[in-house]
Amino acid sequence: MDKKRVAIQGIKASFHEEAALKFFGDDIETIECSSFKQTCQALRNKKADYVVMAIENSIAGSLLPNYTLLRDYHFSIIGEVYLRIQLHLLALPGVKFEQIKNVESHPIAIRQCIDFFDEYPHLNIKESTDTAACAKRIRDEQLTDTVAIANQLAAKLYNLEILERRIESNKKNYTRFLILTDHKETDIPGANKASISFQTTDEVGSLAKVLNIFAENEVNLTKIQSMPVLGRRNEYNFYVDVEWDKTAHYQEAISKVLRHTVNFTLMGEYLKNDRV
Known part of the structure; x- marks a missing residue:
């Protein structure tokens, strides 16, 4: 069986390769790339099967340019990795x-x-x-x-x-990585976390209504990130991560959220993996 080809930003032994090894195991082929955009190009051009992409750090915060890449390339998120950053x-x-x-x-x-x-x-x-x-x-x-x-x-x-050893100032420093692919079949058995993006309608309180829908259906909102819509003043894309215990509650929440959003995109449903 051929090894999984995993594109990373950086070279072998970088934190991105460490995250790839943690998620996939040792039997992978690392595709070294000089930028995050180049990792996405490698996946689009079939030179890689997966991309491992950092999305947030507990000290530095969200990596906003990578949200733009998620929007532009439309890859599916099939997993996540939290990596303790020891320097x-x-x-x-x-x-x-x-x-x-x-x-x-x-x-x-x-x-x-x-x-x-x-x-x-x-x-x-x-x-x-x-x-x-x-x-x-x-x-x-x-x-x-x-x-x-x-x-x-x-x-x-x-x-x-x-x-x-361990010269980092904050010993609880970690980075969250997303696992991306362009495979069409991306159903993850037992998925209990999802990443979605949407814009809200211009009615008063539309974002609050969306957030309340998740709460009312016992769906936990773990992350919300806003990004301006290019060329449109006062319009924003919202990137949201949610977790659930009962799939039926999640599905009900999504069906209701659709009524209050535009350009709704399900970026991926996957298994929560917050171990560090």
């Missing part, structure tokens, strides 16, 4: 902390470790496109004056030592 300081074997002059990583990873680096103002901090790519560059170029902020997977893959 380590990686260096070539034998390098001592006193030798370090430069620190490289993704800007979000750097921000998440700012308390640690406040204690070492002499270090030159450089932003890069990917945590794992920084680790790989240290290995490839044998840099003895540079460290990377990355995960344990990167340390193992690129044969680097962990100089300092």
Whole structure:
């Protein structure tokens, strides 16, 4: 059986690959992409079977450009992964902390470790496109004056030592990833979570009515994100995640919500997976 081809933003040992391995297991083929849009293109062009896409971080918040990609590409969401973000300081074997002059990583990873680096103002901090790519560059170029902020997977893959463990400021830092596909058959047995998008009608209180419908039918609203409709003043797309215990209640809620919304899109029904 052919391996599942999973497109990720970044390279091997990035957090996106870690999320892919957590969801699919080890028997996958990772398709490395330089941007989130490129992952979507890989899926559209049949160079990948799935995309793993970060959608929100507990510190940085929602990744708004990725909501735009969800809207533009119309892929189905078939799952989610929550990944604990643990950040380590990686260096070539034998390098001592006193030798370090430069620190490289993704800007979000750097921000998440700012308390640690406040204690070492002499270090030159450089932003890069990917945590794992920084680790790989240290290995490839044998840099003895540079460290990377990355995960344990990167340390193992690129044969680097962990100089300092868990340097992130918030130890409860996690990122939520969505699993996307363009397969037509996407029914998930036992699905108990859904991602939907819609616009409300212009009648007074229409959004409140939609939210009340979910509450009245015992459907839990776990996320709501608004995005402006391009070119239309004061109009918004709402992206909503809901969970339910009884499918009949969810189905009843959706049938009622349709009466109060326009451009309603069911982006995916899948299994809740909030373990970190």
